[in-house]
Amino acid sequence: MLGSYRAExxxxxxxxxxxxxxxxxxxxxxIFGYVLPxxxxxxxxxxxxxxxxxxxxxxxxxxxxRVLDNTIGGxxxxxxxxxxxxxxxVVGGEYTWGTLKTVLTQRPGRISVLGGQLLGLFTMxxxxxxxxxxxxxxxxxxxxxxxxxxxNWPGPLEIVEAxxxxxLVLTMWCLAGAVLAVAFRNVALPIGLGVVWILGIETLLAGxxxxxxxxxxxxxxxxxxxNAGALVFSVTGMVAADAPPGVRDAVGGxxxxxxxxxxxxxFVALAAYTTRRRDIV
Amino acid sequence: xxxxxAPLVQVHGLTKRYGDTLAVDGVxxxxxxxxxxxxxxxxxxxxxxxxxxxxxLIAPTSGSVEVLGGTPGQxxxxxxxxxxxxSPAFYPYLSGLDNLRLLAEYAEVPRARVREVLxxxxxxxxxxxxxxTYSLGMKQRLGVAAALLKDPELVILDxxxxxxxxxxxxxxxxxxxxxxSEGRTVVLSSHLLGEVQQVCDRVGIINAGRxxxxxxVEELRGQQELVIRARPLESAHSVLxxxxxxxxxxxxxxxxxxxxxxDRAAELNRLLVQADIAVSELRSTERALEDVFFELTTExxxxxx
Numbered sequence: 001m002l003g004s005y006r007a008e009x010x011x012x013x014x015x016x017x018x019x020x021x022x023x024x025x026x027x028x029x030x031i032f033g034y035v036l037p038x039x040x041x042x043x044x045x046x047x048x049x050x051x052x053x054x055x056x057x058x059x060x061x062x063x064x065x066r067v068l069d070n071t072i073g074g075x076x077x078x079x080x081x082x083x084x085x086x087x088x089x090v091v092g093g094e095y096t097w098g099t100l101k102t103v104l105t106q107r108p109g110r111i112s113v114l115g116g117q118l119l120g121l122f123t124m125x126x127x128x129x130x131x132x133x134x135x136x137x138x139x140x141x142x143x144x145x146x147x148x149x150x151x152n153w154p155g156p157l158e159i160v161e162a163x164x165x166x167x168l169v170l171t172m173w174c175l176a177g178a179v180l181a182v183a184f185r186n187v188a189l190p191i192g193l194g195v196v197w198i199l200g201i202e203t204l205l206a207g208x209x210x211x212x213x214x215x216x217x218x219x220x221x222x223x224x225x226x227n228a229g230a231l232v233f234s235v236t237g238m239v240a241a242d243a244p245p246g247v248r249d250a251v252g253g254x255x256x257x258x259x260x261x262x263x264x265x266x267f268v269a270l271a272a273y274t275t276r277r278r279d280i281v
Numbered sequence: 282x283x284x285x286x287a288p289l290v291q292v293h294g295l296t297k298r299y300g301d302t303l304a305v306d307g308v309x310x311x312x313x314x315x316x317x318x319x320x321x322x323x324x325x326x327x328x329x330x331x332x333x334x335x336x337x338l339i340a341p342t343s344g345s346v347e348v349l350g351g352t353p354g355q356x357x358x359x360x361x362x363x364x365x366x367x368s369p370a371f372y373p374y375l376s377g378l379d380n381l382r383l384l385a386e387y388a389e390v391p392r393a394r395v396r397e398v399l400x401x402x403x404x405x406x407x408x409x410x411x412x413x414t415y416s417l418g419m420k421q422r423l424g425v426a427a428a429l430l431k432d433p434e435l436v437i438l439d440x441x442x443x444x445x446x447x448x449x450x451x452x453x454x455x456x457x458x459x460x461x462s463e464g465r466t467v468v469l470s471s472h473l474l475g476e477v478q479q480v481c482d483r484v485g486i487i488n489a490g491r492x493x494x495x496x497x498v499e500e501l502r503g504q505q506e507l508v509i510r511a512r513p514l515e516s517a518h519s520v521l522x523x524x525x526x527x528x529x530x531x532x533x534x535x536x537x538x539x540x541x542x543x544d545r546a547a548e549l550n551r552l553l554v555q556a557d558i559a560v561s562e563l564r565s566t567e568r569a570l571e572d573v574f575f576e577l578t579t580e581x582x583x584x585x586x
Contacts, residue, residue, distance in 0.1 A: 004387060102371065102384065106384050106430070113387070281339060
């Protein structure tokens with residue numbers, strides 16, 4: 001497994017598509033977390049009736065005390081979609097390039113190869129989360145320095161908890177992309193289905209259920225996106241008014257954590273079962 | 282490198298079915314240590330499917346397969362087997378060197394071996410170029426390098442000269458012969474008769490999923506026959522078939538190929554002349570593998586029909 005993991009890290013490290021996805025996630029985090037709110041702060045006025053939010057409140061959202069909200073607030077939806085794409089291209093690429101047969105005829109067993117791949121992805125997602133956190137922290141630091149804002153950082157435990165929660169959210173979506181890629185032996189179809197699910201269908205389902213079919217809320221609250229959002233709310237203390245579109249606080253933190261872990265385990269088990277039994281043609 | 286006395290590959294009654302399609306149908310196959318075994322057949326005959334089974338990539342529907350004393354796909358079997366199945370598949374964004382480095386990680390072989398195999402296939406000069414920029418010939422050579430990474434006892438190469446120019450084909454054949462002369466066992470699939478004839482010790486001929494012959498190449502080639510040119514050809518064909526049986530006489534272009542000892546040439550000439558058939562040519566010849574191949578695969582088709 002260690003050899004498979006090292007090999008996977010070589011592949012991930014040298015694949016430009018991985019860094020493009022990471023860069024897109026980071027840039028989007030900064031744009032929606034800092035650049036647009038800061039521009040609105042600079043150009044807005046103090047009248048809450050014109051923009052809906054007082055300038056002081058906008059600034060407060062950009063300071064170090066809210067760095068965790070800005071780091072992982074977008075993970076359940078837009079960064080989650082990018083993470084799903086990451087899982088799909090990394091695992092699906094092996095099928096479209098035919099490299100899986102090249103790898104499997106070396107030495108490692110199928111589960112070892114898949115295990116190395118998933119561990120590599122987990123590692124890269126962790127690097128990604130840390131990268132976004134550092135970028136967000138530097139942005140909030142700069143804004144606080146420029147505007148004379150308070151330097152109240154979250155405690156170390158809060159930071160670890162939030163980053164771990166964010167990592168779990170992205171990892172769950174990454175595994176969803178990976179298992180779809182194994183199922184379809186492809187890259188394009190898993191990406192299409194997965195992204196449509198994250199960005200459209202889940203939000204649509206949640207909206208329909210809450211307005212028309214409240215009895216089915218138990219089902220919509222079990223969906224991965226709903227639990228990803230709930231976990232982010234739980235580990236950041238974010239309030240609904242500050243949440244990005246599509247991120248909602250549907251269930252409690254403990255339940256959200258257990259549900260995301262369960263989804264991740266199911267995705268890994270499905271990918272392992274299929275990889276182990278399938279003919280590689 | 283070590284060899285064992287027992288056959289390295291033993292296949293019995295191997296069958297692979299995809300839905301209604303029978304890709305491999307009851308194939309028996311034995312590959313002995315140290316030989317270069319040619320697996321010959323037309324495109325779609327079942328060669329690649331059989332080789333995929335030998336490397337553990339696909340599971341047989343039925344039959345028994347033993348490779349290096351174990352089951353295909355087992356780690357201890359793969360550790361002693363190098364293979365290139367179908368077209369060489371590598372990561373296009375990585376260099377040849379990086380591709381082999383990561384395969385070395387999977388195979389658990391020292392990195393120094395990567396340089397050795399690159400030298401062996403004459404790719405060291407382009408090792409740092411991206412795989413996507415390689416010509417087809419270079420890709421094939423990288424595939425062979427990957428197959429040799431583990432310094433394997435058994436090398437399985439699926440159509441390794443596909444897409445190579447004549448010089449590349451010559452170099453590849455030389456490399457395969459060298460592998461054989463080093464004592465490695467090589468299983469080589471090909472649809473090129475000349476290739477098999479030039480590099481292999483034994484050959485298995487597969488057609489429509491069935492093994493139709495398995496012989497020493499020399500044994501197949503060495504069978505002598507008579508070539509007869511006569512008019513009318515159909516009458517000559519009929520006369521000889523009546524005397525020698527249908528299996529011994531074959532129409533090949535505008536000649537008859539007769540599988541009998543050249544000692545019987547005079548006797549057959551007399552028979553034909555007595556039947557009022559004009560014989561314009563009668564000579565003995567050593568059969569080429571190509572003739573054997575077409576004869577066997579044509580027979581197989583006619584039996585199937």
